[in-house]
Each structure stands twice: as structure tokens, then as C-alpha cells.
Amino acid sequence: MTEVPLSLGQALGWAREQIDGVDARALLCHVAECSHATLSGFPERMLTHPQARTFERLVERRLIGEPIAYLVGAREFYSRRFRVGAGVLIPRPETEVLVEEALRRVAGREQLRVLDLGTGSGILAITLALELGARAESVVAVDRSAEALGYAVWNAGALGARVDFREGDWLAGLEGYQFDLVVSNPPYVADGDPHLARGDLRFEPVSALASGPAGLDDIRLIARSLGPHLAAGAWVLIEHGWDQAADVRAILASAGLAQVGSADDLAGISRVSFGRRRIDGTSAIAVD
Numbered sequence: 482m483t484e485v486p487l488s489l490g491q492a493l494g495w496a497r498e499q500i501d502g503v504d505a506r507a508l509l510c511h512v513a514e515c516s517h518a519t520l521s522g523f524p525e526r527m528l529t530h531p532q533a534r535t536f537e538r539l540v541e542r543r544l545i546g547e548p549i550a551y552l553v554g555a556r557e558f559y560s561r562r563f564r565v566g567a568g569v570l571i572p573r574p575e576t577e578v579l580v581e582e583a584l585r586r587v588a589g590r591e592q593l594r595v596l597d598l599g600t601g602s603g604i605l606a607i608t609l610a611l612e613l614g615a616r617a618e619s620v621v622a623v624d625r626s627a628e629a630l631g632y633a634v635w636n637a638g639a640l641g642a643r644v645d646f647r648e649g650d651w652l653a654g655l656e657g658y659q660f661d662l663v664v665s666n667p668p669y670v671a672d673g674d675p676h677l678a679r680g681d682l683r684f685e686p687v688s689a690l691a692s693g694p695a696g697l698d699d700i701r702l703i704a705r706s707l708g709p710h711l712a713a714g715a716w717v718l719i720e721h722g723w724d725q726a727a728d729v730r731a732i733l734a735s736a737g738l739a740q741v742g743s744a745d746d747l748a749g750i751s752r753v754s755f756g757r758r759r760i761d762g763t764s765a766i767a768v769d
């Protein structure tokens with residue numbers, strides 16, 4: 482190393498010459514284990530030599546584009562801190578819309594059996610388990626990636642959520658189970674989409690992102706196999722791309738769901754579509 486100075490103020494100034502100022506502050510707070518207020522109020526506070534070396538390495542990794550969430554090992558979702566790292570999708574703020582919509586649709590209902598398909602770091606399953614509390618009879622969460630499930634299990638333990646995590650291929654291991662609420666943020670980017678080679682996406686697992694030529698292969702697979710797993714009146718909510726709402730609504734409708742619709746994110750873009758199995762359970766939902 483290195484010319485990294487050892488006070489917080491000097492370290493911040495050094496980093497800001499190389500990376501974005503917000504990123505520099507996030508990395509420095511992480512390394513120095515201090516708040517943003519401490520960083521501003523006590524710039525003369527000294528970093529230890531190991532902290533300075535760690536900070537330098539993190540700035541170098543940020544320079545080549547590695548996501549901040551991976552560098553600090555965490556991302557906030559629905560006001561809770563989730564551990565993340567290479568091998569698992571970084572939680573996105575738009576996924577909070579899915580949580581809000583799911584909670585709104587099951588308001589007042591008890592003994593809910595909840596399923597999260599493609600749980601990743603566990604954000605949906607854990608958030609729903611904690612927000613529903615005693616109203617959740619059970620929360621099952623599935624992912625094909627053992628690495629992702631490692632993060633999810635850790636997060637559930639740290640946040641005190643009771644979730645039954647399963648390694649598997651969508652609904653394949655859930656014969657005989659029925660659910661009242663199914664949520665999923667599946668891969669939905671088109672194979673070969675140039676965004677996969679840009680920004681944070683370059684560092685995230687492609688198996689968490691890409692899904693066939695139009696990005697809809699996994700959503701179709703899920704919709705086709707949901708039938709036997711939906712209790713009467715069950716809600717299904719799926720996150721998708723900004724331009725996929727009409728396609729996803731059509732997929733849900735052709736899977737036999739009623740009350741099909743979409744919900745907008747804060748930018749007014751439909752990012753979640755939903756449907757419901759009829760209360761009398763009569764809908765003929767296609768089974769592959």
C-alpha cells in the first residue's frame with residue numbers, strides 16, 4: 482500500500498477522487514464500523530492500518546464495478562438488513578411492491594400457507610413470515626441454488642423468521658402441498674439482453690436473471706405447474722420486467738387464474754402481476 486491516509490476524512494477524500502462519493506462513504510462506514518454521522522462529525526478519527534488496507538482493496542474492487550452490496554455484504558429490504566454476496570441476487574427496491582401487494586391481498590386472513598419460489602437471499606419469504614407473524618401457518622421457500630439458500634438460511638436465523646427452505650426446481654418437490662399465497666421474483670431477463678453485461682448484473686448469477694429468449698420461460702413454467710398447489714382463493718403474485726405485464730397477465734389468465742391484474746412500482750411502471758384461484762376452487766387451472 483499505498484498512499485491511503487489514516488484519518489476518516491483523508492481516507493474519504495482519497496476514495497472520492499476515484500469512485501462515487503456515496504459509494505466511498507458506504508465503504509468507509511462499513512470498514513470503520515461507524516455511522517454516516519460519525520464520518521461527517523469526526524473526520525479526524527483514525528483508521529487502523531488493517532482497516533486502511535481493507536478500505537483500499539474495497540475501493541479497487543468498486544473501481545472494476547463490483548456491486549456495493551457485495552462489497553459490504555448486505556442490502557436493506559423492507560427496513561431489514563439482509564446478508565448477500567457473490568452467488569445470490571441483490572435485493573431490489575421494486576420487489577417491495579410485491580410484498581405490499583401480497584400483504585394487501587391477504588389482509589384479515591389467518592392460517593396462511595405461504596410459498597416463495599426462487600427465494601434467493603430469502604427476502605420475500607422472511608419478510609412475509611415476519612410481517613404476517615402468527616397469521617402465517619407456514620412459509621415454504623424454494624431455490625435451485627444451494628449457495629443462495631445458504632444466505633437465506635443465515636438471514637432467517639439472524640432476523641428470527643421461521644421459514645422452511647427447500648432446494649429444488651420450482652414446484653417439483655412440493656407434491657401434496659397447497660398454499661394460500663404464492664409469491665415469486667423469478668428470473669425474467671431475456672437471454673442475451675445487453676443489460677446482463679452492464680452494472681451490477683455483470684456480477685450477479687445469470688441463473689437468477691435470465692430466462693429464455695423473451696425472459697418469460699420460468700414464469701410460464703411456474704404458472705403451468707401451480708394448479709395442484711393452489712388452495713381455493715389462493716393469490717399468486719409474480720414480479721416481472723417493465724415491459725412484460727401484458728404477457729404475464731396473459732400467462733396467469735391462461736393458467737386459469739381469476740382477478741388477474743398488475744400493480745405499479747413507485748415510478749408508475751407495472752412490475753408485479755397477480756391472479757387468484759376462485760374461492761369455490763372450480764377454476765380449471767392447467768396442469769402440465
Ligand SMILES: C[S@@+](CC[C@H](N)C(=O)[O-])C[C@H]1O[C@@H](n2cnc3c(N)ncnc32)[C@H](O)[C@@H]1O
Pocket residue numbers: 570571572573576598599600601602603604605623624625626629649650651666667668669688689690699
Ligand atoms: C431474480 S432472483 C430472486 C431472488 C429473491 N427472491 C429476490 O427477490 O431478491 C431468482 C431466483 O430464482 C432462482 N431460480 C432460478 N431457477 C430456478 C428453478 N428452476 N427452481 C428454483 N429456483 C430457481 C435463482 O437461483 C434465484 O435465486
